[in-house]
Amino acid sequence: DVSIIVMQQNFQAPAFSPATGVLQGSILSPLLYSIYINSLPQLLRTSPLSLPTTPPELLTSYTCLLYADDVALIGDQRTILTNLQLCEQHSFDLGYRWSPTKCVILDPAPSPSSFQLYNTSIPCHDHFTYLGIPFKTGGAIDRDRLLQHNTQKMLASMNVMASLGLNNSGFTKLLSSRIYQ
Known part of the structure; x- marks a missing residue:
């Protein structure tokens, strides 16, 4: 059982126990999170995992990229809409919440309000930086x-x-x- 106490300038707040999530700053947090979120790529995979034979097949086989808590969904309009619903359901099933205001839709073809998480529109931009690499319309670096x-x-x-x-x-x-x- 874990309890957390906040201390600042000789003041100690009452102890509390976190109900969900991982402890910020713990060296185990990234590992625990990666184990926790590991079922998401399997859920988003549209077909059984097989070895692609050509580079174009390889590129079209990816539906998401994950690094720690940074997640990027990849696909056409229909695929992204479906995967957003799956991500939302995954968060309900496992008891966490995405932050729609930290999400970005790159190169939206339909109206921006079509892309939502928890009935909140996801902002649209013509460029976005993922893990330090800027991407532009069309998904190119x-x-x-x-x-x-x-x-x-x-x-x-x-x-x-x-x-x-x-x-x-x-x-x-x-x-x-x-x-x-």
Whole structure:
């Protein structure tokens, strides 16, 4: 039995026991969540798992991507509508809830209100970043956004390094000796 106590500035709140979910920050949380959510891809699989023989067959065999608690549904309008209903039912069956406001429909063909979770419309955008990779309409990786983002991050990192004394030939001898010590 697990109980949680919140402590802040010498104040201790009464203990409570979580009814569902995993403990935030626990090293076991990602593992427990992956075991917990493991039935979702099986539910969303449209046909028995078989080895695709060509790259196009491989691409069309995916209905979802999961990494920790980041889930992406893949498919045409009909498939996405069906899979949203299955995801909603899965959440009811296992006692958790998706957050429709954190969801995005990329490249919607019908009206945006067609895509819903728990009777809440899912926002539509022409681009979306999944696990740090920007995607654009049609589901293709947005190379321009990816390059722009990575260039900005690289320039910011180089500015930090320059402020520490890095130049085009490396660190100065004096700074190198201080770093080494």
